[in-house]
Amino acid sequence: SYELAQPPSVSVSQGQTASITCSGDKLGDRYVCWYQQKPGQSPVLIIYEDKKRPSGIPERFSGSNTGNTATLTISGTQSMDEADYYCQAWLSTTAGVFGGGTKLTVL
């Protein structure tokens, strides 16, 4: 079965750049999306098609995907960005896989 690996936790100082990785076999051949989930809330889509941002998502969120690794980058990280982040890739139209999630701590 296809698996996506994320680091369990990432820490970043406020105002600095955070990078969260998502690794999978030939992941660059697939499209990746990213979700943000804050405690007690539903997930929110923040990146789709590797690097596109839905309306209303701040420009400080960006994405890339090449080789075996997709990366979510948060520039100028703010305290409000503290959350869990999940990557997702699709093996077919209806078969999606989530990464295990990364807890972002803003120091």
Add this chain to the structure above:
Amino acid sequence: EVQLVQSGAEVKKPGESLRISCKGSGYIFTNSWIGWVRQMPGKGLELMGVIYPGDSDTKYSPPFQGQVTISADKSISTAYVQWSSLKASDTAMYYCARLVSIDYGANYFDYWGQGTLVIVSS
């Protein structure tokens, strides 16, 4: 405005049956797949399966095949997931989400329900 509104929290005993729901509005319900996602306490997101309300075509993720039944009633724009015999390990938050399915494979869930908490305890 697209909305997915889920049914309320449930507390059940092991062995009992349960059906939870997800009602869509603000878009053509029959034209988009709906997915169900499980989140066990303190854990990550797991895709259970998806359903296309237009024709009730349903696909299950392997770990959930045979464990749950996903269905939809397009006449009332509502999707369901049901259990015939709950286990304590079914305790989790369950989310529905609308799937945007792109021909070239760039799928994603763009709208999510508020979640339904299911607690199974004797």
